[in-house]
Every structure is written in structure tokens, then in C-alpha cells.
Amino acid sequence: MSISTKLAKLGYKFTKPRLQVLNYLEKEKSLISARNLHKKIKAIDRASVYRTLNLLEKEHLVNVEIIEKEKLYCLADHPHHHIICRKCGYAEEFDCDKNEFKKFYNFSNIHHQLTLTGICNKCNTITNE
Amino acid sequence: MSISTKLAKLGYKFTKPRLQVLNYLEKEKSLISARNLHKKIKAIDRASVYRTLNLLEKEHLVNVEIIEKEKLYCLADHPHHHIICRKCGYAEEFDCDKNEFKKFYNFSNIHHQLTLTGICNKCNTITNE
């Protein structure tokens, strides 16, 4: 089921801002912040970008990672996380095994947020030459 | 080696604000934010609390988790993470196996940030009664 269909099923109206944000996220292969998303979609307001991303987050349709207080988003089409270069922001995905976190009997409704950061090969080379 | 000794070794001055922050963190069994730390140590300035925590973070002497855009700190005396109740903020620790993240050959100097959130037993009971 496409994400826009999911949104409709959840009772949300299918508006131009939402369409544009979804379109962009579907193209984007990496992580993107609200701020950069807004730069890319100049036609819609900053607040609408934030509101749409919040909605997608609430419905678990995007993954969120926080780097330096800024939320970074990508579509949650499959369970995964990212490792992000602290120098240049380059990101790679890796799969996520949700079962890993089943062991916490004292809590229910467990969510998890895992972010790895490092220095990518390219930046490492630049630094050391 | 005590943390204050470590700080001295790293060339930092041993000041009243730093002492007070360290003292408080050593007592604290849970996670605490800069804001709440400042409430507890009224004698020192907000900016000094932030500056000390940043210093401790840079030197890897505290663990940091971000919940709703606020950084939460605890002493990094042993490798661990927390699972935090989304309703009341109650936190439990769990051990961390750093070797888990060695597999990312394309990155060096890997750091990781893992945060679990859930609803604790107590809050779960309250909600359903």
C-alpha cells in the first residue's frame, strides 16, 4: 500500500504540502532535516513541512534520528537505521532487528532510537593526508 | 581514577561549578537534563552548567540521550543505556555491548546512541484503570 493511500485510510486529507513532502521523501535516498526539506520545496511553508513530518512521525511512517538537536527523517518503508559521518553527513543504512528489544518486561509499547556516527573513509583520507 | 583526577589530567582547571556538577552527577541515579541540574545547583550559572556538561561530553565522561530535544546526562562510569517511560520519565539502565558496532568497516571512530522508550508498569496500570 502506498503511503498516500495509508494517509487517506487514517483519515487525513490529501493536500498539496503533504503530497510534496511525500514525493520528496520517496526520492531521497539519505536522511533529511525539516530545514533542508523546506529549502527543497520552497513552494510550501516551513510550518507545513514541520506539521507534515510530525504527522508522519506520529503514524510511524518515517524514521527519525537526531543529530546535533536536529531531527533527520527518512521513510520507514523497512526497519533500518543509519550510520552517519560526523564530518560530511554521508549516511549508510543498516538493517534493524526489532526483536532485540523484546526483553524489557517492565515496559510496554517499546520504541527504540539507534544512531551510529563515525568518520567515513573519504573524510578519514582527507584528514590524514 | 576519580573523574576530578581525570579532569585535572586533561588540563582543565578544578573550579567550583565543575565540582558541583560532578558531585551532583555522582549522586544522581537516573538521567538528568541541564535545566534540571541547574535547578538543583542554584548557586552556579546556567551557562556554566551547559559548559561543564559539554566538556564532560567531549571527554566522554558522561553518556547523553536525547528525549524530546532535551539532552539527558549521566556519568559514563560503565557502558550502558536507558529505557525511559514516555509518560513519567522513569528510567532503567541496561548494559551495552560496544562490540556490536564493530562491523561498519566503512567508518572509523564509531560512536553510538541508543535510547529505548516505553510505558512503565506503573503508568500502564494508571492508564488502564
Added chain:
DNA sequence: ATCTGAATTGCGAATAGTTCGCAATATGAT
């Protein structure tokens, strides 16, 4: 113990990401 230069502090102003209030507009059910 005093001196001294550098590190650190406190203060208030500034910043950055995000949210809010509200009037105007777009949506989709009838």
C-alpha cells in the same frame, strides 16, 4: 604569600529548531 597570565565564570543578549494562534483557504462528503 604574592604575582600574573590564562582559563573560566556570570550576565544578558542572541541563536536555532520548532511550535503556536489565527484568519484565510482547500478538501471531500453530501
Added chain:
DNA sequence: ATCATATTGCGAACTATTCGCAATTCAGAT
């Protein structure tokens, strides 16, 4: 087409954090 209401755009507001800078404190040398 009409209508109720969900959503938008705009600017102002909010919150955690940082910054600039003068005043203070620290630690090492005398």
C-alpha cells in the same frame, strides 16, 4: 454547489542552548 471542518501560511512565540565580553578565579612561578 454547498457546507463543515481540516489544513494552510504567516508572523510571533517558545525553548534549549550558545555567545560576547567584562569580571573573577585558578594554578604555576617567583
